[in-house]
Amino acid sequence: MYNVFLVEDEKNLNDILVFYLENEGYKVKSFVCGLDAEKYVQQEPHLWILDIMLPDMDGYELINRIKKQNQDTPVIFISARDEELDRVIGLQMGSDDYIAKPFLPMELIIRTRNLLTRIYKNKKNSKVTNLLINDTYTIDFNKRMVFKGDEKIDVTSKEFDFLSIIINNKNNALSREDIINKIYGEDYFGSDRTIDDLVRRVRKKLPEMRIETIYGYGYRWCEGED
Incomplete structure (x- = not known):
């Protein structure tokens, strides 16, 4: 079972994404602020899903902490801001995928499934x-x-x-x-x-x-x- 940590400050969206991720069979831990999520960086889940715009610590700062802990931990960025700019900055900082708001929950599920399969299947094989x-x-x-x-x-x-x-x-x-x-x-x-x-x-x-x-x-x- 894959462990997925989700950081999304919009509570309704957070709840919806948790439902879809758990329905896919993932073990999910969710956060609505970056400072709370930062406390769990050392647990090294299989995947982080990060909203860039957070009320206390933005996703850029949080991904720095995650990659400092383990450079290989995959990250999917979520953003409602300038898509092209955030995509480039996110990739430069080590994100593995990017999804722009608004999006359908199943799009995130498909991207999550493909990313986890690609990374961890490659490791096993x-x-x-x-x-x-x-x-x-x-x-x-x-x-x-x-x-x-x-x-x-x-x-x-x-x-x-x-x-x-x-x-x-x-x-x-x-x-x-x-x-x-x-x-x-x-x-x-x-x-x-x-x-x-x-x-x-x-x-x-x-x-x-x-x-x-x-x-x-x-x-x-x-x-x-x-």
């Missing part, structure tokens, strides 16, 4: 535990962590998803659309520039890992090639 890349970086697929020697490199959940995809498709060209579908799901309607930003961040954090740009198409990883 990982055949390779550790992989050394370019004699430099160690990729731990079970823990979803990246190391350079003994030093841990902080990567977001989406950045790790991207690394997993290109590693598992070594030497193969992947289109931006392919990458988006694998990371965000086929129901994603955002710009493919999201992938360009994701690649930029990965390149900055792992400069010795060659990720080749295929202009007008997408990306490819070629280990050990000049």
